[in-house]
Amino acid sequence: MKLSPLYSNGVSCGFPSPADDHKEQPLSLDEHLITNPPATFMARANGDSMQGLGIFDRDVLIVDRSLTPMNGDVVVVALDGQLACKILDLKRGRLLSANGNYRPIPVWEGQELIVEGVVKASIRYHRMGDKKH
Template sequence: MKLSTFYGHSVACGFPSSADDHKEAALSLDDHLITRPASTYIVRANDDSMVNVGIHNGDLLVVDRSLTPKHGDVVVVALDGQLTCKILGRRRGGLISANDKYAHIPIWEGQELIVEGVVKASVRYHRGE
């Protein structure tokens, strides 16, 4: 990924704060988002079932296959050959949506569930051009 200029100060999202022009270093998003390139892929989110964990329709998901999935992780799974992004649930015994409009998906005996990876991060475009 191309390097971009990284400023060493943060940006207030509430009231404005004094800004400085201190450029800290060049920054590659790969260094922050992709720890293991050989096991990482990027996929686009396709609906609003995960909005309450900050994943919106059209976001890019950074998915790492090398991570061991834990209950409560956001994962990409193949359930009977169909891909979906959900929360891996323990208490409800299935795949949990992060939007009350969508029911959770129970996992029944005999179904094939393959965890394709753990979602490490998401990237959202705020202005498409």
Template sequence: MALTPLYSHGISCGFPSPADDFKEAALSLDDHLITRPSATYFVRADGDSMVNAGIHDGDLLIVDRSLTPVHGDVVVVALDGQLTCKILDRRRGRLLPANSNYPAIPIWEGQELIVEGVVKASVRCHRAC
């Protein structure tokens, strides 16, 4: 993958500020977003149940299978064979949406829950990709 310039100065998303013309380094998104390539996969978000976690319909999710999921992680799971992306609530044994229009999903004893990976990042296009 080609390296793209990374500027040392952040860009204002409020009022404009003078630009810093100095490049800090070159950046490969693979190096920045993918720690363990052999354990990483991509999947597109489908729906709006995770919008308040910053995950929107059509976003590209970067999922790492090698991470041990902890309470509060955004995870991709197979619950009784159905894939979903939700917030892991280990304390109360459930999966949480990040949109109040959707209910929490309880995890009942006897259900098959397979964590397919932890969502490390998401990528959103602001113009057709």
């Protein structure tokens, strides 16, 4: 992947601040987002059930299979063969959405639940005309 410059000062999302031309070392999004390439895959989010966590329809999910899923992690799971992105609630044995319009999904004994990986990051496009998919 091509390296892009990273500005050392953050970009104000409130009132503008004076420009700072100081740049840090170039930033590779692969190195920044993917710490274990052989165990990482990307998937596209589908639907609005995770909007409360900032994951929107068509966002790209960066998923790491090498991470041990923990309670409260955002994960990609296969539940009875159906893929979903949900919050893992290990304490209550269920999967949660981040949108109040969706009920928790209980995981019953005998159901096949496979955690495909932990979602480390998501990428959202803001200029729709430039989105390639």
